[in-house]
Amino acid sequence: MKVNSSAKDQKISKPAGFISIDSAVKQNREQVVENHKTYLNAGLAMMLGLLNFDRQFVRAEGIYVWDSKGDKYLDFLGAYGALNTGHNHPRVLEALDRVKEMPNLLQASLGTVAGALARNLALITPGNLQRSFICNSGAEAVEGALKMARAASGRQKLIYCEGSFHGKTLGALAVTGRGKYQKAFQPLVPGCTSVPYGDLDALEYELKKEETAAFILEPVQGEGGIIIPPPGYLPEVRRLCSKYGTLLIIDEIQTGLGRTGKMFACQHDDVIPDIMCLAKSLGGGIMPAGAYITTDEIWKKAYGGMEKALLHTSTFGGNTWAAAAGIAALEIILEENLPEKARETGEYLLSGLTRLKEKYPLVKDVRGRGLMVGIEFNQPGGLAAKASFGLATKLSEEYLGSLVAGELMNKHRIITAYTLNNPNVIRLEPPLSVSKEQIDIVLQALEDIFATHKGFFSAAKAGAKSIIKSFIKK
Missing domain, CATH: 3.90.1150.10 (Aspartate Aminotransferase, domain 1)
Structure with missing residues (x-):
């Protein structure tokens, strides 16, 4: 095939108005x-401007x-x-510098740093939680946890709490308890039912039908208005889920990694979930990072063996830089108590x-x-x-x-x-x-x-x- 020489030699140039990184930071x-x-998002820009929240922040360190x-x-x-370790913690930045010459994205391999992060997560999480899937955000962690629950249990129904917030992707939104965020995107993922937060009778009414794959809840409702569950609620939730063969997903995305005074909020009640979701401060305040972690038994039911190994994957999940930031964040949280x-x-x-x-x-x-x-x-x-x-x-x-x-x-x-x-x-x-x-x-x-x-x-x-x-x- 003959190539037109003028087309072949044509150079692609930057369009007028293109902003370089040097120019971007000087805006x-x-x-x-x-x-x-x-x-x-013009509407968001207008909203922030009305309250004078559209300031331009140019430097960050610690709490300032x-x-x-x-x-x-x-x-x-x-x-x-997401800033449990503060803005721009020097040890997280040092961790990124340590891996800057390693391949960051290389799917035809087993990530060196990702494997280490997964091992560390197994060591610090409660009970026999062992196998992690590393992703990029809290919503992704929830999506993965919901998929795992359905695959491992063979059931489809999902129960969530009124007032909850688990993310704004379609699956996570289907188990987020505020209609304002759901209405424009309906129909959502089918088979999702809400119960009042803290209401054990309502929960058992749904669980005893023995058709629920998972009950997902926050140990403290964040976007619901910082709502603490009634005393004894979480242990009884754990008992009911076990009784009726339903997997318990605890969303520690906002509460986890030290935020509530323990490494994980569910530890205030000595409750061990079947699947735990993490994100936000897992990235050390610098990198996007999320994960869900489950037991060896549940993982094998969902994704065990080569035939099912690729059912749930992520291009950027477990990349070297994010995993390095995660390891550094965990070190800081533990060593600084x-x-x-x-x-x-x-x-x-x-x-x-x-x-x-x-x-x-x-x-x-x-x-x-x-x-x-x-x-x-x-x-x-x-x-x-x-x-x-x-x-x-x-x-x-x-x-x-x-x-x-x-x-x-x-x-x-x-x-x-x-x-x-x-x-x-x-x-x-x-x-x-x-x-x-x-x-x-x-x-x-x-x-x-x-x-x-x-x-x-x-x-x-x-x-x-x-x-x-x-x-x-x-």
């Missing part, structure tokens, strides 16, 4: 916002981040629990928040375990009623937590956010090395907000109107 805030509004103006912030959001630090400083934080609750009626509840803490607010009287826009009542239900988070960010330079399934709750999930002195700064900032809440919520009403006007213009 200003306005350029970053414009890129997001034009090429990414700095914006492009040089202002310093305390990060009490912690990437929703971060679970115990989380227990001690978490008790200190909850104690301080409880004092604020007793003092200020605006605070409806404070709850948590370790450094996974939520503050729930009462609706301020008259805020919605006095607003002159019909949407204000509905909007205030989704707005109050973000108002407090906005005040913490804009006035006190403290980063937090509300929980997705309960927007009247803001979460406090700092790196596990946080000090009591840093916690005191947050407690004082919250007291300043609560002490002046009348003026604050007067401004909030105006803010709600501005948001409604912005939506109307769109």
